[in-house]
Amino acid sequence: MILVTGASGSVGRRLVRRLAGTPTTAFVRDPAKGDALGGRYAVGDFDDPATLSAALKGVDRVFLNAGGAVPAAGEQPMVRQQLAVIDAAVAAGVSHVVKLSVWHARVGGKLAEGAHGVIEEYLKASGLAWTILQPNGFMQNFSTGTAVTTHDGHLLGAYGDAGVSYVDCEDIAAAAAATLTDPRPGETFVLTGPESLTHSEIAEKLSAFVGRGIRYLDLPAADFATHLTTLGLPDSFATDVATLFAEVASGRLAPVSTDVATLTSRSPSTFDTFLRENATQIRAAW
Ligand SMILES: NC(=O)c1ccc[n+]([C@@H]2O[C@H](COP(=O)([O-])OP(=O)(O)OC[C@H]3O[C@@H](n4cnc5c(N)ncnc54)[C@H](OP(=O)(O)O)[C@@H]3O)[C@@H](O)[C@H]2O)c1
Known part of the structure; x- marks a missing residue:
């Protein structure tokens, strides 16, 4: 039996769908979300250990x-x-954990990179067999309203001219399904899309797709942090986000990995394919 946590999330629900036919339980907080997934589910909360057991x-x-x-x-x-x-x-005698992490996870890193770094180390020291998936930014950030925009709907950031090889959550779910059904213990995989795009190129693609002029506006990191505080984010969080964006501007999320193809035997989706396959959500978001 496989337990999928975060089963109602952007990767989790795609993974549950891909595991149809394999004994799987989805761990959800909300029974309505469990019903929507359409299979076996358990209701619980990470902050309630009895529900985990x-x-x-x-x-x-x-x-x-x-x-x-x-x-x-x-x-x-x-x-x-x-x-x-x-x-x-560990207490339940589980044999293998596949962890969804983030590319460049490391102890001492900012925000998600630091948090996942701590979790990765804890998992590796737990005695459980483990596999770690380190995805780049999700393409779905552009369909769920997660991307930062101006009040009039342009893309905003501090990425400069650097490319980012965003990855489709469908490909992350496919890689997760592969490592859960054919375990790869002790291995870490970096999951990226097949191409590196600048945010100006992404804005051009979004413009062409939704039929409205969308530009990418690039800010110096400090100005971007100030903008985030005007949206109500605490100073320290805004500064950390801006620092991460400035690191992206150095090109650290631009390389393309072959790990999706290694695990799934097919090429990951391009941004154009992502747009076509998520047309309704993209048009609603932009
Ligand atoms: N977004 C990116 O670009 C990106 C890139 C690389 C890595 N990641 C990593 O990918 C992971 C997923 O990120 P996301 O923001 O995309 O998440 P998400 O899709 O919103 O999924 C989060 C899931 O966790 C569940 N959850 C949250 N709190 C819970 C609790 N207390 N008990 C039980 N379940 C709980 C949520 O359930 P509900 O439906 O009930 O809220 C949801 O199913 C994160 O670890 C993130 O760091 C994200």
């Missing part, structure tokens, strides 16, 4: 996935939550 009965493999970085003071909540899942998995 109950959901892990009879489970031998776990997909470890929770929400991303949030404007919280101190340690990111995902650290406490994912460490609780790892502890419960």
Whole structure:
């Protein structure tokens, strides 16, 4: 039995769909979201250990996935939550955990990179067999309203002219399904799309697709942080986000990896394919 945590999320629900036919339980907070997934599910919360233990009965493999970085003071909540899942998995006798992390995860990194770095180290020291998936930014950030925009609908950031090899959540889910059904213990995979695009190129593609002029406006990192505080984000979070964006501007998210193809035996989706396959959400978001 596989337990998929974060099953209602952007990767989790695609993974549950791909695992149809393999004994799988989706871990959800909201029964309505479990019903919508259409298969077996357990209701619980990472912050309620008893629900984790109950959901892990009879489970031998776990997909470890929770929400991303949030404007919280101190340690990111995902650290406490994912460490609780790892502890419960050890206690339940789980054999293998596939963890959804982030590219460049490392102890001491900013926001999600630092939080995932701590969780990765904890998982590696747990005695469980593990596989780590380190995706680049999700293409779905451009269909869910996660991308930062101006009040009149242009793309805003501090990425400069650097490319980013965004990856489609469908490809992350396919890679996760592959490593859950054909385990690759002790391996870390970097998941990217097949091409590196600048944010000006992404804005051009969005413009052509939705039929409205969308530009990419690039700000110096400090100005971008100030803009985020005007949106209500705490100063320290805004500064960390701007620092991460400035690191992206150095090109660290531009390289293209072959790991999606290695795990799934097919090429990852291009941004154009992502636009076509998510047309309704893209048009609603832009
Ligand atoms: N977005 C990106 O570009 C990106 C890039 C690389 C890596 N990542 C990583 O990918 C992961 C998923 O990120 P996301 O923002 O895309 O998340 P998401 O799709 O919103 O998924 C988060 C999932 O966690 C569940 N969850 C949250 N709190 C929970 C709790 N207390 N108990 C049980 N379930 C809980 C959510 O359930 P509900 O439906 O009930 O809220 C949801 O199913 C994060 O670890 C993030 O760091 C993201």
